[in-house]
Amino acid sequence: MQRARSLTGDGSAPADSVVRAFPPLPDGDRALLEAMPIAAGIFSLKDGRLWIEALNQRFYDLAGCGGDPADFVEMMKEHSSGPGGKLVRDFLADPANAAEEIEYRDGEGLTSRFLKTRLAPLEPCSDGRPRCLMSVVDRTIEVRAADHARAEMLRDSLTGLPNRLAFTDMIEAAGKDSGPGECAVPRHAGHAVLVVDMLRFSRINESMGSLFGDELLITFARRLISALRAGDLLARTGGNEFGIVVALRNGIADAQSAARRIQDVLAAPFRLSDLEIKVECAIGIAMRSDGQDPEELFRNAQFAVKQAKSSGRPELYQPEEASAARRRFSIETELRRALDRDELSLAYQPLVNLRSGKVAGFEALARWTHAERGEISPSEFIPVAEESGLILHLGRWALDTAARTLAEWDKAAGGPLPLHFAINLSAIQIARDNVAGMVEGTLKAAGIAGNRLTLELTESSIVQDPGRAQRVFEALKALDATVAMDDFGTGYSSLAYLQRLPIDVLKIDQSFVAGMMHDSDNVAIVRAVLSLAEALGMSTTAEGIETVELATTLAALGCAHGQGYYFSRPLEADAAFAYCSGRLAE
Numbered sequence: 001m002q003r004a005r006s007l008t009g010d011g012s013a014p015a016d017s018v019v020r021a022f023p024p025l026p027d028g029d030r031a032l033l034e035a036m037p038i039a040a041g042i043f044s045l046k047d048g049r050l051w052i053e054a055l056n057q058r059f060y061d062l063a064g065c066g067g068d069p070a071d072f073v074e075m076m077k078e079h080s081s082g083p084g085g086k087l088v089r090d091f092l093a094d095p096a097n098a099a100e101e102i103e104y105r106d107g108e109g110l111t112s113r114f115l116k117t118r119l120a121p122l123e124p125c126s127d128g129r130p131r132c133l134m135s136v137v138d139r140t141i142e143v144r145a146a147d148h149a150r151a152e153m154l155r156d157s158l159t160g161l162p163n164r165l166a167f168t169d170m171i172e173a174a175g176k177d178s179g180p181g182e183c184a185v186p187r188h189a190g191h192a193v194l195v196v197d198m199l200r201f202s203r204i205n206e207s208m209g210s211l212f213g214d215e216l217l218i219t220f221a222r223r224l225i226s227a228l229r230a231g232d233l234l235a236r237t238g239g240n241e242f243g244i245v246v247a248l249r250n251g252i253a254d255a256q257s258a259a260r261r262i263q264d265v266l267a268a269p270f271r272l273s274d275l276e277i278k279v280e281c282a283i284g285i286a287m288r289s290d291g292q293d294p295e296e297l298f299r300n301a302q303f304a305v306k307q308a309k310s311s312g313r314p315e316l317y318q319p320e321e322a323s324a325a326r327r328r329f330s331i332e333t334e335l336r337r338a339l340d341r342d343e344l345s346l347a348y349q350p351l352v353n354l355r356s357g358k359v360a361g362f363e364a365l366a367r368w369t370h371a372e373r374g375e376i377s378p379s380e381f382i383p384v385a386e387e388s389g390l391i392l393h394l395g396r397w398a399l400d401t402a403a404r405t406l407a408e409w410d411k412a413a414g415g416p417l418p419l420h421f422a423i424n425l426s427a428i429q430i431a432r433d434n435v436a437g438m439v440e441g442t443l444k445a446a447g448i449a450g451n452r453l454t455l456e457l458t459e460s461s462i463v464q465d466p467g468r469a470q471r472v473f474e475a476l477k478a479l480d481a482t483v484a485m486d487d488f489g490t491g492y493s494s495l496a497y498l499q500r501l502p503i504d505v506l507k508i509d510q511s512f513v514a515g516m517m518h519d520s521d522n523v524a525i526v527r528a529v530l531s532l533a534e535a536l537g538m539s540t541t542a543e544g545i546e547t548v549e550l551a552t553t554l555a556a557l558g559c560a561h562g563q564g565y566y567f568s569r570p571l572e573a574d575a576a577f578a579y580c581s582g583r584l585a586e
């Protein structure tokens with residue numbers, strides 16, 4: 001340890017007032033400084049000025065002034081007026097209320113260091129001056145390493161672009177940047193976030209290997225960069241997803257032209273190794289509104305990308321669509337719960353023989369009364385059930401419930417009633433479930449014959465996989481069940497399938513039926529369907545009969561059965577059973 005021969009001024013003190021002779025250092029303090037494994041010194045305060053009582057060798061080493069005392073004095077003077085000096089002065093003046101520790105940057109640029117200074121109180125000097133022990137640690141290496149790690153954390157190692165984490169910061173920073181500039185012209189009139197999703201990437205990756213996939217991503221990123229304008233920012237926000245902050249000068253038009261430029265740069269095929277591939281992307285755009293959270297803005301653009309994937313063109317985020325999607329999502333969650341708790345029911349709507357006026361059967365229709373939202377229409381929850389796969393569960397439940405109800409009616413009537421139940425099957429069930437096996441099991445469990453059930457299918461169940469549909473329909477026929485084509489005329493099935501598939505009944509969609517009275521085209525369509533059915537040996541049911549005129553017209557045209565509010569709305573099981581009384585065929 002060396003005894004310092006100088007004392008630093010407090011910055012305002014004249015240079016010549018800082019040198020003084022030292023009183024001897026108490027042995028205990030000397031031992032303390034020598035034992036300290038880090039740079040340390042003892043400081044005191046007199047008349048508002050800082051005095052160095054003693055410094056250990058490590059302190060000189062840290063100061064690194066090449067042994068020149070003049071340099072050292074200069075350096076200590078400088079520090080005395082900096083944050084370190086202030087810390088010591090405040091601490092010595094009022095230890096109870098002062099900070100004990102400070103971390104600060106010493107110097108600027110590459111040679112700057114990060115110092116951590118800590119203070120501890122010592123016994124005052126013999127003349128009563130307050131003293132303290134200061135230790136200093138150079139944390140430059142740790143701070144630089146942490147900075148580096150943070151930079152790495154914010155960077156995508158494959159493309160070198162900022163990553164998902166950094167992207168939110170970029171959006172945030174862009175928000176602060178926009179607004180009036182220094183001159184009268186605004187710098188940006190806000191900004192938009194674009195999310196670009198490379199389509200079919202996982203298939204390419206799987207079939208060509210991940211090295212090829214990596215190369216493709218890098219090339220893709222380069223193309224995106226070439227589509228950007230100065231001020232736009234690009235990040236890789238997911239495996240095959242990129243985010244762009246687009247500065248807007250002309251509002252939404254700038255975002256749309258950015259999307260067009262991106263599509264343009266992707267127009268030419270990618271040449272990788274000796275292969276050429278065409279890469280397409282979906283683009284979602286979200287415009288920033290005032291004070292909007294960056295995460296939310298990004299999510300909006302991601303939502304728009306989803307829309308873009310199905311529409312095949314760049315999509316702008318529309319809040320109404322998102323709230324409809326949110327409603328769909330909460331309906332999905334609540335429908336799952338409702339199914340688990342058996343909160344759905346079936347309503348039964350009579351199917352009437354138009355010639356005799358007798359009830360031939362009932363169509364079972366799912367009903368859901370939500371505790372808070374009230375009645376939710378099947379036209380809303382069935383599509384959600386189909387999208388989420390819940391339709392498999394719902395479909396089995398509907399079939400079982402209807403069959404059990406029919407068996408109960410039979411039992412109450414003392415024998416099989418002369419009527420059948422029609423149950424709707426979704427195209428998803430045809431594609432994913434073992435429908436025939438399920439129907440067979442249900443018939444057995446309920447103890448009813450196959451001909452008591454009609455399965456209503458839509459044209460979409462044929463269009464998706466005609467071969468599979470054919471097998472399912474045939475298996476249902478083998479169980480003696482009836483197969484009806486629901487909403488006929490609204491799908492896209494070809495006449496060839498109609499002829500080939502074992503379909504017993506065509507249900508004429510209510511949209512044609514409802515329009516018959518005012519629109520001769522609808523009458524022509526209904527007549528065409530009726531004669532088509534006749535030619536193919538099928539029966540017909542008209543849906544949506546609301547008036548006596550429609551009922552009689554359809555009967556006159558030769559339609560076999562009808563269903564609609566004119567006869568009855570869908571009824572609860574007990575009411576439907578009561579409806580049969582006096583209306584059944586002998």
Ligand code: C2E
Nearest residue numbers: 365366378379382398424425426544545546563564565566
């Ligand atoms: P759908 O199978 O074509 O059923 C006929 C729909 O027309 C029913 O609507 C019925 O209430 C309605 N309707 C009957 N008569 C009239 C009328 O005179 N005028 C009008 N305007 N409408 C009438 P609902 O009950 O709302 O069901 C809608 C659709 O939801 C059904 O159309 C069916 O495709 C589907 N659905 C209902 N329950 C189930 C189910 O358990 N499983 C499956 N997969 N789909 C179901």
Ligand code: MG
Nearest residue numbers: 363424456486
């Ligand atoms: Mg139906």
Ligand code: MG
Nearest residue numbers: 486487507543
């Ligand atoms: Mg229908």
